[in-house]
Amino acid sequence: MNDNQHTQRTDDLIDKFALDVTKKVRTYSKGNRQKVALVAAFSTDADLYIFDEPTSGLDPLMEEIFQQEVLQLKQAGKSILLSSHILSEVERMCDRIGIIRDGEIIETGTLDEMRHLTRTQITVTTKEPTDELSQNSAVHNIDSSQQIANKVTFAVDSENIEKIMQYLTTKGIVALQSTPPTLEDLFLRYYKQSSDQTGSEVSDHEQ
Numbered sequence: 001m002n003d004n005q006h007t008q009r010t011d012d013l014i015d016k017f018a019l020d021v022t023k024k025v026r027t028y029s030k031g032n033r034q035k036v037a038l039v040a041a042f043s044t045d046a047d048l049y050i051f052d053e054p055t056s057g058l059d060p061l062m063e064e065i066f067q068q069e070v071l072q073l074k075q076a077g078k079s080i081l082l083s084s085h086i087l088s089e090v091e092r093m094c095d096r097i098g099i100i101r102d103g104e105i106i107e108t109g110t111l112d113e114m115r116h117l118t119r120t121q122i123t124v125t126t127k128e129p130t131d132e133l134s135q136n137s138a139v140h141n142i143d144s145s146q147q148i149a150n151k152v153t154f155a156v157d158s159e160n161i162e163k164i165m166q167y168l169t170t171k172g173i174v175a176l177q178s179t180p181p182t183l184e185d186l187f188l189r190y191y192k193q194s195s196d197q198t199g200s201e202v203s204d205h206e207q
Contacts (some may be wrong), residue, residue, distance in 0.1 A: 013039040016065050029059035042069050048079045055086060056164040067093055075141030099190050107190055116184050119155040121179040122164070127149045139164065150174075 014021060018037040028036070034057045041049060049072075054061045058134045063086075070080055070093050084090050090097060091111060098108040107114065119140060124130070127151055133139045137158035150171075156164050161178075168176070181189075 010039060010043045011052065012034050013069075014167065015043050016069075017062060031059065031062070033162075034058055035062065038066060042073075045078065046078070049073060050081045051084065052083045053088065054082070054086070057177045063089070076199055087187055093176045099187060101191060106180075111183060115180050118181050118186055118189050119157055120161060123153040123177045123179075124151070125174040125176075126168060127174060128166065130168065130171050131168070133164075136160075136164070 001081070017039055019032065019035045019039060024034075025033070025036070038054060049070075055058070055066055059065065061139075068087065070082070073080060074093075074095075080093075082090065093109075096108065096110055097114065098105045100106070107117075125148055127150065130152055133152065133154060134142055138157045140155045141153075144151075146152065159164060
């Protein structure tokens with residue numbers, strides 16, 4: 001960008017992030033200091049942008065503006081590396097996701113790819129009882145304590161959803177709601193698995 005374009009772009013970002021440039025920087029709150037860094041980053045015409053906890057200290061409105069700016073960069077063909085503990089933010093903006101634990105990447109992939117490695121929650125009402133679900137090793141956390149007859153909620157391993165749906169069809173589906181795992185669900189599952197493995201290793205050493 002030339003100087004005029006750069007100035008206009010910076011001014012636009014200052015307005016979007018509601019940054020008061022009349023104040024001295026040392027008087028800025030954490031949120032305002034974060035805005036300064038974001039305005040500087042977004043004002044740059046780069047091929048790769050790296051953001052580390054970029055919305056820390058920002059209110060929800062400013063978080064939304066940040067996400068809009070990132071999505072515009074994506075549409076312009078820019079590459080973005082985002083590190084964040086706000087998983088809904090990552091889920092909305094990222095094409096590929098990496099989960100890091102203890103400084104190591106333990107899983108990478110698209111959200112859809114990672115969903116196939118875990119479970120989907122299903123709530124279904126059928127005309128006939130679905131007692132056989134409790135005998136299926138792919139079905140977990142069955143809750144049949146519903147106010148409506150033949151209504152049940154359970155989790156199913158993703159690779160077995162098709163078979164379970166075929167079974168439910170034979171029971172006459174009246175209503176069905178399928179809830180795929182969120183990134184937070186995946187994150188917690190990976191961390192729990194890693195913790196369980198670590199605990200098992202400790203027990204083995206103690207023996």
